[in-house]
Amino acid sequence: MSIDLDQLRTDFANTPLDEADREEALHLLLRERRAGDADLLRHLLAEETAVHREGWGVSEALGLAALLLTECGREEDVWALWEAKNASFDTMAGLDGFLLFPAGIAGTTAHVIAAEEHPDRAELMAYMSEYLGYEKLTDEDIREHVAGLRSHYES
Structure with missing residues (x-):
């Protein structure tokens, strides 16, 4: 199937996509992402996440979906x-921790701190704090690393 990105943008919830279709859509979005694509990217990431709960490894599509959603900055x-x-164990090890800061360090951390009722808040906060402490990251470090990941997928 050849993906019609414009149609997918308008009806992604009702468009069944297999693994190859999702990967094709993500590569199209890598080249043609628009400001309004966050919902589509969130959907594609959720689909990839569900697949990875059942399998091994980390697919290129999961990494690309996470990168593109991070770049939305929300x-x-x-x-x-x-x-x-x-x-999964593999995604915990293989999906880059830099991607957990879509709104930068301060913006993302403030959002997590404010989400007092979220069931994953404490675990995510602990991970972020440890990650930041270990890596001594700045927002510039995150931007540069995300740009490097983008270059990897574009090549």
Whole structure:
């Protein structure tokens, strides 16, 4: 199936996509992402996350979906990214921790701190704190690393 990205943008919830279709859609979005694509990217990441709960390894599609959603810069997407990272042992090890800061360090951390009722808040906060402490990251470090990941997928 050849993906019609414009149609997918308008009706992604009712468009069944297999693994190859999702990967094709993500590569199209890598080249043609629009500001309004966050919902579609969240959907594709959720689909990839579900697949990874049942399997082994970390697919290129999962990494690409997480990257593209991170690039949207929306603090609330930290939860979908955390869910993807926690899909399996392999995704926890293989999905880059830099991707957990879609709104930068301060914006994402403030969002997580404010989510007092979220069931994953404490675990995510502990991970983020440990990750930041270990890596001594700045927002510039995160931007550079995310740009490097983008370059990897574009090549």
